[in-house]
Amino acid sequence: MPMPEMKQMLEPAALQALLNDSRLDASLAHQQPQAWAQVWEGLTYRSVSYAPSSLAYQQAYLEDAGWQLQDISLILQTDGRPCGIFPLALGGPPASVSLSGFGGPLMAPLFVQGLSPNTVKKICARLLELLQMLAQRLGQNSLNLQQAVLPDQTALGLSEWSQQLLAAGASVTVKHDLFVDLSPSLDEIRAGFRKSFRPLINAGLRHWQVDLMDAAAADVAVWEELKALHLDVAGRKTRSDDSWQRQFAMIQAGEAFMVTLRDPETHRLVGAGVFQINRDEGLYGVGAYDRALFDKPLGHVVQQVAIEYLKRQGTRWYRLGERQFAQDQPTPSAKQLSISAFKQGFASHVFARPEFVWPMASGV
Known part of the structure; x- marks a missing residue:
């Protein structure tokens, strides 16, 4: 049409x-x-x-x-x-x-x-x-x-x-954005995470096979696995192949990277996050996680591994996204509030955005 x-x-x-x-x-x-x-x-x-x-x-x-x-x-x-x-x-x-x-x-x-x-x-x-x-x-x-x-x-x-x-x-009006200052040591950054997250991250690192895909390891087959997982989680196709290809091209160009989690026994992809990166800022882009495993530490591990990579690359700040509050307008959903509260568990700073x-x- x-x-x-x-x-x-x-x-x-x-x-x-x-x-x-x-x-x-x-x-x-x-x-x-x-x-x-x-x-x-x-x-x-x-x-x-x-x-x-x-x-x-x-x-x-x-x-x-x-x-x-x-x-x-x-x-x-x-x-x-x-x-x-x-x-x-x-x-x-x-x-x-x-x-x-x-x-x-x-x-x-x-x-x-x-x-x-x-x-x-x-x-x-x-x-x-x-x-x-x-x-x-x-x-x-x-x-x-x-x-x-x-x-x-x-x-x-x-x-x-x-x-x-x-x-x-x-x-x-004022909105709020979550950031991680990447200038301290990794130990200091990790010490700033929400206390309850640390044992979950450790357990997840022991349980999942964790891999990182950047420009040096860009693999279209792995990217297709992410697309399939995203489709399964969303229940329908929400994005065109062109938009997916543009994100993969960012990885190939060194402007993005992906963290993946796999079941170590079946090698099945169970979670992944894509992050944009440059000299000054990293940004959490898209993620997909197996709904049947939401009680397991998936996103926790992906966030820590991404922060470690950004730190190694010399990036100065990591922008997790908006911190939403119940009184914001338009009123955020319960899911949006839950996601932003989760992200705040990693943040070192909350900045006001006019x-x-x-x-x-x-x-x-």
Whole structure:
């Protein structure tokens, strides 16, 4: 069945006209992938969410769900030189068009090290002006935005981006993200785990056959086993082969790895977790665990082995995911609360993540 046509597409010429009107010096990222890589190399902290492979995977995942997305991510420039990146997508479910950070709130721009505060201030102001013009063109009454947690920069206080959003009339709520600081020794990191987890991890390490698959050991047959386990656990196919292939390609490229658990007698795969990785951050991506063995220490072992690998690779922080609370909006399910409470048992830090709603009636 053909996909329904998007209500509206933004032609490059129309975007360029808006860029000119906002006086923002920027170019489309998909036209200059080398510029994105150049900025990436100069970032103080590389959040996995901003990696090109992550954005492409997220787009493929949403398109599997029936979304139509146009990637209009921007390379931000000063004096014609790339200095920042800003992920931005246009589209949504059928017959719906809006601006998003590839299905979620708009992400904050990231800038290279050493950029002057005045330059950052000017670029943020002009970027917000561009977003307002885009939203008005689309008839979008408000924008949802967030400030990603950059652990090494939390001591700097509220970012310029967040300050300008608040000054422009945005309201703010607070979400929370779980991290593990990987700078201490492994013994110190493990000592910080929830006390009840430690004997479970030890028992699991004795009971399961534990393997790790990274770029040096990428095996498509093992990957197919994970897909089969995920299908069995979910009870239906929830993702396309393309999205799975994109994740496997991350492993082949050294941007992800997988921890697997097997029954030592039958060699059957009973659990696995996939993690993205770069110099600064690891991220827990997807996991699948045999439902019949939920009373056994599966996820506990996978998490410890992943943390050990991230530590060996010199990664600075491990992002486990969001810590949800019962009072959050929208209200999380009991399962979501249970999963986030489990993850907190490994975390060394819980960081606040501001989320903003910016009504377009407000000025910049």
